[in-house]
Amino acid sequence: MEADGIIIATGSKPASIPVLEVEEVGVIKGEEALELKELPRRVLIVSGGPMGIEFSILYRMLGSGVYLSKAGRVKVDKVILSVGRVPNTEGIGLREMGVKLNSKGTVIVDEFMRTNVGNVFAAGDVIGRYFLAYTAYAEGEVAAENATGNRVKVDYGNVPIAVFSYPEVASVGLIEEKARKLYETVRKGVYPFSANGRAISTGITDGFMKATNCVKDLIEALYIHPSSSEALKEAALTALGKPLHV
Ligand SMILES: Cc1cc2nc3c(=O)[nH]c(=O)nc-3n(C[C@H](O)[C@H](O)[C@H](O)COP(=O)(O)OP(=O)(O)OC[C@H]3O[C@@H](n4cnc5c(N)ncnc54)[C@H](O)[C@@H]3O)c2cc1C
Numbered sequence: 001m002e003a004d005g006i007i008i009a010t011g012s013k014p015a016s017i018p019v020l021e022v023e024e025v026g027v028i029k030g031e032e033a034l035e036l037k038e039l040p041r042r043v044l045i046v047s048g049g050p051m052g053i054e055f056s057i058l059y060r061m062l063g064s065g066v067y068l069s070k071a072g073r074v075k076v077d078k079v080i081l082s083v084g085r086v087p088n089t090e091g092i093g094l095r096e097m098g099v100k101l102n103s104k105g106t107v108i109v110d111e112f113m114r115t116n117v118g119n120v121f122a123a124g125d126v127i128g129r130y131f132l133a134y135t136a137y138a139e140g141e142v143a144a145e146n147a148t149g150n151r152v153k154v155d156y157g158n159v160p161i162a163v164f165s166y167p168e169v170a171s172v173g174l175i176e177e178k179a180r181k182l183y184e185t186v187r188k189g190v191y192p193f194s195a196n197g198r199a200i201s202t203g204i205t206d207g208f209m210k211a212t213n214c215v216k217d218l219i220e221a222l223y224i225h226p227s228s229s230e231a232l233k234e235a236a237l238t239a240l241g242k243p244l245h246v
Contacts, residue, residue: 005119005147012085012125027079040078047082050163087126111153113143167207189238198226211235
């Protein structure tokens, strides 16, 4: 097969670690946890990341008894391993092409998604940066643009992060801990959803909105009402010492 440009986008697969002392129960990995035909009565989830939290919430809501990693010695029907992802770079001819991989097997690319081999690009999980669909999408677009003669970069400046737990958790920009490492003064505003009209009307008032070092635009913007996003303005106002409803 011949082509003017090649984009490697073979994704990733679940990583594995040895699980000791597992007797007579199945150990499943990553997305296999979404394909079970029967609901386990008790499940142990071995994970240190967001996907483990999401699986925990899912199985809890479906009615399983759920234990998370550090549960000690427990009797369960299934063990779900969710301990990260490894890139699909084996057996697809990358070494033969001379494409450089790092020690974890991910394809090394520059800011233009270029590998070390002329007109061979890579994007998505295979480059091991975020393991997220929307960053993979952005990287794929950039790789395609550059493979067809353009010169663009991915802007990783404000990658949003979400955990589909209950309550859900999401962040964008600098989180408080990182902001404190970078700046001497960090202003922080926290606004509880128990004071948010939308949350009250749905009866789900758990959680809060937090804003750190917020910009003026956040306060001057208009927010749809009733919405959860209104809480962002309230948190920003609180950070500036001008709380409105708390
Ligand atoms: C359970 C689960 C939940 C997730 N939830 C979220 C979420 O909520 N939000 C989010 O942003 N991300 C989520 N992700 C991550 C997201 O799915 C990935 O980051 C994203 O799909 C990566 O895109 P990609 O194009 O790099 O790889 P993929 O989407 O995996 O695509 C790779 C493709 O390459 C094909 N392929 C592999 N090897 C070969 C080969 N040798 N020859 C030809 N084709 C090949 C595969 O079949 C596949 O179609 C989740 C992932 C999992 C597993």
